[in-house]
Amino acid sequence: MRLRQRGDMNCTGRVKALVSVGGGERKVETYSVQSPERWMEDFGSGELQNGVAVVKIDPAFAETVTADGSYHVFITPNGDSKGLYVIKKTADSFEVRESGGGTSSLAFDYRIVAKRRGYEAQRLTDVTERFKAETAHVMPPADAHAPQIKKHLEPAAIKPEVKGTIKVPAHDEPIANKAALQKRDQAKP
8 A cells, every 4th residue: 555645845965766777786876857947848759751740749748737838849850851840839739840841751759848837937946944944843953963073072082992993883872872872881891
């Protein structure tokens, strides 16, 4: 059973996924593309016949993007041509033609990118104040643990029997519990 949640995901770090390669023997990181605006994209293929093709936009995709027909189309011909260009963009289709009045019949791939419906005007939205408010109760001030960390790492805190190696507490032992760490270290032979 999967739990469905609604909401936004915000992060200050990287957005990435781990993908198996080499028959599952290794994992590699892949990264998310970042954009200053909310874009939706779709990909497809078409075929010129006598230098012309009309590409129908997927109706479900068309419902997710701005309805005014303002979108970008990137064309890659899959064969020799005089070049391809896009004309007659509407909300449900666009036309591809060969440059220079060409009459080639060849396949092409396309990528269509349009702004997400309802978010057309948003660009690099400043969320500084919201970020500060949302993280104020979650994250302690940057210097909240500084005195404890500094005191724990001072040379006087290192015992002579350590012989030059700095002993660092395990990840599951909070530095705030310094007295318990000292007691534990004293009990060791």
